Amino acid sequence: MYRYDEFDHTFVTQRVAQFREQVARRIAGELTEDEFKPLRLMNGLYLQLHAYMLRVAIPYGTLSSRQLRQLGYIARRYDRGYGHFTTRQNIQFNWPTLKDVPDILADLAAVEMHAIQTSGNCIRNTTADATAGVAADEVADSRIYCEIIRQWSTLHPEFSFLPRKFKIAVTGSGRDRAVTAAHDIGLRLKLDADGNPGFEVLVGGGQGRTPILAVTIREFLPERHLLSYLEAILRVYNQLGRRDNIYKARIKILVRETGRDEFARLVEEEWAHIRDGELRLPDGEIERIQAYFAPPAYQALDDACPELAVQRAGNRAFDAWVGSNVEAHKRPGYAVVTISLKPHGGIPGDASAEQMEAVADLADRYGFGEIRVTYKQNLLLPDIRKGDLFALWQGLVAAGLATANAHRVTDIIACPGLDYCNLANARAIPVAQAISERFADPERERAIGNVTVNISGCINACAHHHVANIGILGVDKKGKEFYQVTLGGAADENAAIGDIVGPAFDEDRIADAVETVVDVYLAERRGADEPFIDTYRRIGLKPFKEKLYAAH
Amino acid sequence: MPNTAITANRLADGFVIYLTADGGWSESLADAAVATSDDELEGLQAVAERAARAGTVIAPYAFDVETDAGRPLPRGRREILRTLGPSVRTDLGYQAARS
Numbered sequence: 264m265y266r267y268d269e270f271d272h273t274f275v276t277q278r279v280a281q282f283r284e285q286v287a288r289r290i291a292g293e294l295t296e297d298e299f300k301p302l303r304l305m306n307g308l309y310l311q312l313h314a315y316m317l318r319v320a321i322p323y324g325t326l327s328s329r330q331l332r333q334l335g336y337i338a339r340r341y342d343r344g345y346g347h348f349t350t351r352q353n354i355q356f357n358w359p360t361l362k363d364v365p366d367i368l369a370d371l372a373a374v375e376m377h378a379i380q381t382s383g384n385c386i387r388n389t390t391a392d393a394t395a396g397v398a399a400d401e402v403a404d405s406r407i408y409c410e411i412i413r414q415w416s417t418l419h420p421e422f423s424f425l426p427r428k429f430k431i432a433v434t435g436s437g438r439d440r441a442v443t444a445a446h447d448i449g450l451r452l453k454l455d456a457d458g459n460p461g462f463e464v465l466v467g468g469g470q471g472r473t474p475i476l477a478v479t480i481r482e483f484l485p486e487r488h489l490l491s492y493l494e495a496i497l498r499v500y501n502q503l504g505r506r507d508n509i510y511k512a513r514i515k516i517l518v519r520e521t522g523r524d525e526f527a528r529l530v531e532e533e534w535a536h537i538r539d540g541e542l543r544l545p546d547g548e549i550e551r552i553q554a555y556f557a558p559p560a561y562q563a564l565d566d567a568c569p570e571l572a573v574q575r576a577g578n579r580a581f582d583a584w585v586g587s588n589v590e591a592h593k594r595p596g597y598a599v600v601t602i603s604l605k606p607h608g609g610i611p612g613d614a615s616a617e618q619m620e621a622v623a624d625l626a627d628r629y630g631f632g633e634i635r636v637t638y639k640q641n642l643l644l645p646d647i648r649k650g651d652l653f654a655l656w657q658g659l660v661a662a663g664l665a666t667a668n669a670h671r672v673t674d675i676i677a678c679p680g681l682d683y684c685n686l687a688n689a690r691a692i693p694v695a696q697a698i699s700e701r702f703a704d705p706e707r708e709r710a711i712g713n714v715t716v717n718i719s720g721c722i723n724a725c726a727h728h729h730v731a732n733i734g735i736l737g738v739d740k741k742g743k744e745f746y747q748v749t750l751g752g753a754a755d756e757n758a759a760i761g762d763i764v765g766p767a768f769d770e771d772r773i774a775d776a777v778e779t780v781v782d783v784y785l786a787e788r789r790g791a792d793e794p795f796i797d798t799y800r801r802i803g804l805k806p807f808k809e810k811l812y813a814a815h
Numbered sequence: 816m817p818n819t820a821i822t823a824n825r826l827a828d829g830f831v832i833y834l835t836a837d838g839g840w841s842e843s844l845a846d847a848a849v850a851t852s853d854d855e856l857e858g859l860q861a862v863a864e865r866a867a868r869a870g871t872v873i874a875p876y877a878f879d880v881e882t883d884a885g886r887p888l889p890r891g892r893r894e895i896l897r898t899l900g901p902s903v904r905t906d907l908g909y910q911a912a913r914s
């Protein structure tokens with residue numbers, strides 16, 4: 264697995280020492296909040312509704328068991344015994360005191376973690392495919408490219424003060440598991456005719472008040488040109504992106520206003536100057552980084568696992584969990600396991616210190632000590648032997664982590680919303696809880712099948728509600744919470760932005776509204792194999808709208 | 816003018832605090848000074864700005880309150896939650912100690 268190198272270590276340690284001094288000066292009254300704020304944000308420290316919040320980066324969502332245990336330790340020692348995993352594959356601690364933050368950062372640095380570049384108008388943590396390296400269908404391991412991007416973008420002098428924050432996503436196959444179309448730059452790995460890896464390059468995706476899907480500006484970019492091409496895109500953006508209006512500063516606006524073809528031309532023109540310069544990845548560089556991600560010591564196993572079939576037949580709850588939370592692995596005899604952080608009626612993405620430790624122990628015992636954080640605010644164990652699934656599941660049951668709902672209607676993405684977030688207009692978590700309770704019956708949930716439900720507490724859209732099959736946006740009307748519903752969004756390779764159904768629902772009616780939407784789908788679908796999104800694309804908004812507003 | 820109080824976050828832990836009539840800060844909105852005129856509000860704002868410059872409080876702002884026999888009560892979900900803590904974790908925030 265990736266280990267950050269000497270440079271990173273020295274740098275992060277120095278940065279902690281620097282911040283410790285800055286905090287001391289702030290507490291002593293030598294720095295004003297105006298002076299201190301940019302410094303704390305650079306170190307991941309925000310001020311939220313009830314307290315400070317520390318956002319810790321998890322590069323491409325990969326954690327060792329040691330790191331996860333340390334996060335559990337931090338949650339217990341300095342916070343209130345839990346952490347919140349976000350769609351950006353970060354973890355947030357909601358209650359740190361100012362004086363403790365330098366110690367927390369030092370404890371993070373001890374396990375090669377930090378909170379740098381989780382804020383500010385720089386290139387943020389790259390969103391990775393959580394199943395990188397293990398997905399049965401992947402073209403190449405996307406973590407290698409995420410790491411190359413991370414090394415290039417960390418403290419890149421030219422790109423520390425971009426017009427706005429900048430997010431890149433990489434997915435390892437034609438199946439998009441990193442929402443590339445909703446990022447400033449999306450990279451989709453593919454092979455050329457000779458079997459060489461490269462990328463389809465998308466630019467200009469984004470959410471917020473102006474949701475736009477990224478457009479492809481290059482069908483195939485050979486891997487050795489990755490950095491020079493990214494640099495060319497960033498240069499064009501840095502030069503032409505608007506700095507006068509925060510709502511128009513993202514690259515999506517530039518791409519839309521310039522037009523795809525013209526933007527692509529500008530990038531190609533810039534690229535022509537630098538493509539064979541120092542950013543060209545030298546031979547051996549990709550292999551060098553690949554070595555960090557060398558596959559673990561897999562055993563040679565039969566893919567068929569008769570004992571698993573027996574265990575499934577003998578235990579319905581286990582069978583249901585395997586059905587929803589276990590996916591194919593590229594190695595025979597292994598499986599990829601999603602650990603749901605969405606207990607029915609619970610808080611999406613929250614994990615207690617004990618749960619973090621339990622997962623770390625299970626990862627050591629049954630995996631290779633590796634854990635991934637997914638875009639859906641869940642955890643994932645990438646390498647579990649099929650023969651160990653039953654024992655693993657029992658361990659998860661004991662830790663309260665065996666909810667069988669991955670990709671289902673209760674696998675809801677929700678941002679912290681007005682329960683924690685200073686920018687929020689409405690609460691998101693209680694809505695998620697109400698919907699989750701509504702669909703808690705496992706049989707019913709299974710019958711409904713895969714559908715995405717995302718809830719954001721304001722138009723910043725941290726929960727990506729625009730690209731959810733069922734999207735919910737909290738709005739404030741005179742101090743009261745209302746919820747606007749969109750349908751038909753998608754975050755996969757057929758990305759789409761949802762359509763607004765009509766007037767918003769108040770907090771007492773939003774779960775009913777979602778239930779109505781699901782009922783229309785169940786009544787209209789052509790058999791159990793037609794997922795929600797396909798039915799929606801076939802029948803459109805109208806039947807849903809009619810039912811939702813029938814009584815009015 | 817609607818009745819108004821001043822709130823901020825405390826430097827040490829970011830917790831919600833309210834400006835009191837004696838120029839101090841309290842964790843409880845019930846203790847907050849309520850301005851009923853522009854002049855009173857300006858006076859309170861000046862005190863709050865000084866505290867912010869001195870570094871003890873962060874991001875002070877004025878907000879409308881209801882009053883019940885002179886006691887301020889929060890209006891709107893955001894300010895209600897700020898007096899309590901997260902509605903989904905009633906074991907945390909001010910509500911935990913008060914319940």
Ligand code: SF4
Pocket residue numbers: 678679680681684685686687688719720721722723724725726
């Ligand atoms: S969407 Fe809005 S409310 Fe939710 S976390 Fe983002 S900024 Fe906060």
